[in-house]
Amino acid sequence: MTIKAIRGFRDVLPEEARTWARVEAIAARVLRTHGYQEIRLPVLEKTELFARSIGESTDIVEKEMFTFPDRHGELLTLRPEATAGMVRAVLENNLVEGGRPLKLFFLGPMFRYERPQKGRQRQFHQLDVEAFNDPSPQMDAEIIVLLAHFLNEVGLDRLTVHVNSLGCAECRPAFRRALESFLRGVRGDLCPDCQRRLETNPVRVIDCKVPRCGELVQDAPWTVDFLCPDCRRHFDGLLQALRQAGVTPALDRRLVRGLDYYTRTIFEVLHGELGSQNAVAGGGRYDDLARSLGGPDIPATGFALGLERLVMLLGRQGHPAPEGPRLYVAALDEAAVEKCFGLVQELRRRGFTVETDYMAGSLKSRLKRADKLGALRVLIVGPDEIARGEAVLRDMATKEQVVLPWAGAIENLAELLDKGDGS
Ligand code: HAM
Numbered sequence: 001m002t003i004k005a006i007r008g009f010r011d012v013l014p015e016e017a018r019t020w021a022r023v024e025a026i027a028a029r030v031l032r033t034h035g036y037q038e039i040r041l042p043v044l045e046k047t048e049l050f051a052r053s054i055g056e057s058t059d060i061v062e063k064e065m066f067t068f069p070d071r072h073g074e075l076l077t078l079r080p081e082a083t084a085g086m087v088r089a090v091l092e093n094n095l096v097e098g099g100r101p102l103k104l105f106f107l108g109p110m111f112r113y114e115r116p117q118k119g120r121q122r123q124f125h126q127l128d129v130e131a132f133n134d135p136s137p138q139m140d141a142e143i144i145v146l147l148a149h150f151l152n153e154v155g156l157d158r159l160t161v162h163v164n165s166l167g168c169a170e171c172r173p174a175f176r177r178a179l180e181s182f183l184r185g186v187r188g189d190l191c192p193d194c195q196r197r198l199e200t201n202p203v204r205v206i207d208c209k210v211p212r213c214g215e216l217v218q219d220a221p222w223t224v225d226f227l228c229p230d231c232r233r234h235f236d237g238l239l240q241a242l243r244q245a246g247v248t249p250a251l252d253r254r255l256v257r258g259l260d261y262y263t264r265t266i267f268e269v270l271h272g273e274l275g276s277q278n279a280v281a282g283g284g285r286y287d288d289l290a291r292s293l294g295g296p297d298i299p300a301t302g303f304a305l306g307l308e309r310l311v312m313l314l315g316r317q318g319h320p321a322p323e324g325p326r327l328y329v330a331a332l333d334e335a336a337v338e339k340c341f342g343l344v345q346e347l348r349r350r351g352f353t354v355e356t357d358y359m360a361g362s363l364k365s366r367l368k369r370a371d372k373l374g375a376l377r378v379l380i381v382g383p384d385e386i387a388r389g390e391a392v393l394r395d396m397a398t399k400e401q402v403v404l405p406w407a408g409a410i411e412n413l414a415e416l417l418d419k420g421d422g423s
Pocket residue numbers: 080081082083112114119120121122123124125126128129130258259279280281282283284285301302303304305306307308309
């Protein structure tokens with residue numbers, strides 16, 4: 001029996017990987033223009049980090065983490081998201097000493113033990129973008145505008161940006177009390193999970209996926225009606241900044257997000273074609289997280305984008321074709337294979353994309369292969385060419401052929417071929 005991949009863990013095959021590479025290159029460029037630096041973080045962290053940041057009574061921590069003890073019994077978890085690890089790294093490495101703003105991004109695999117379905121895997125990848133030490137609504141707006149700009153650059157449209165404000169430690173208790181009293185009134189109709197959530201984390205009831213719970217919370221109180229004056233000003237500032245940047249968000253009063261660390265701004269970018277797993281990206285502000293992990297006050301805001309979902313949407317328009325080699329070397333017998341080996345390696349060393357095969361084959365089969373690869377030119381070397389001290393260079397588009405003397409062939413080819421990268 002052959003061994004298969006683990007459920008919810010998938011291979012990204014070469015065709016799809018070309019879209020990944022394109023998306024990653026655009027992300028790196030857009031993030032650079034907005035002043036974000038890359039950081040790379042470990043895949044494993046102490047379980048406690050996620051429990052304390054994402055929240056003990058969230059779905060992620062309660063039932064979706066890949067957690068296991070190491071050889072000494074310490075509980076470790078494969079990161080289910082990047083924000084907690086990012087804050088841990090910022091604190092541990094003193095990256096915001098002196099209260100300077102710091103803008104970081106990170107791309108890598110995350111792990112959640114969810115039921116796999118379209119757009120939902122157990123290993124998935126996030127582009128995670130975080131801005132530290134800037135409490136302004138403009139920084140929240142920058143993060144959202146950056147995300148919209150990136151999605152536009154990769155060629156994704158029909159997106160909506162949903163925003164909401166959760167308020168802060170000042171105004172949230174009043175909202176929570178109102179929500180609790182509303183939920184107690186409908187308690188008997190809530191699903192068993194939500195009856196439990198009502199005691200542990202009532203806000204989670206608002207985004208319960210059970211349809212009946214969804215209907216019941218239609219009449220629940222809204223966070224925006226409980227905002228203190230500072231949070232109200234912050235939210236208005238965000239909406240104004242977004243308008244200035246040409247982003248029209250949908251105010252989504254039901255949006256609460258599935259992680260506990262948020263304060264004030266939260267948002268999601270949704271795409272209609274994704275079905276129930278319709279968020280391409282989500283994020284928000286988390287001004288209290290650094291302190292709750294034992295650090296100083298570090299206001300922060302950010303988002304994470306699910307790369308599988310993005311690539312799935314882009315893949316509907318087709319993945320980019322591979323770029324063909326500039327030259328295919330057709331060695332027609334074993335002696336030609338031996339003779340051409342050095343030439344191929346030297347041209348590659350000089351930066352040309354060159355392909356060949358080390359198994360001799362007929363001219364017809366080699367030309368077919370060159371055509372399939374999309375090679376622009378073919379260098380033909382067989383017993384006749386070797387005897388004459390020559391090689392034949394064929395242009396695949398015009399089918400024109402020229403004879404090159406073998407001596408000096410590398411220099412001749414280096415002049416004739418184009419590297420294809422603009423150099
Ligand atoms: P999140 O909403 O849990 O936020 O995840 C962000 C994105 O990751 C989702 O919108 C989705 O595209 C993708 N995603 C999540 N779970 C899966 C899955 N099982 N399979 C495929 N894609 C998935 C966070 O993780 C926060 N850390 C975002 C953030 C950053 N907030 C502030 N800074």
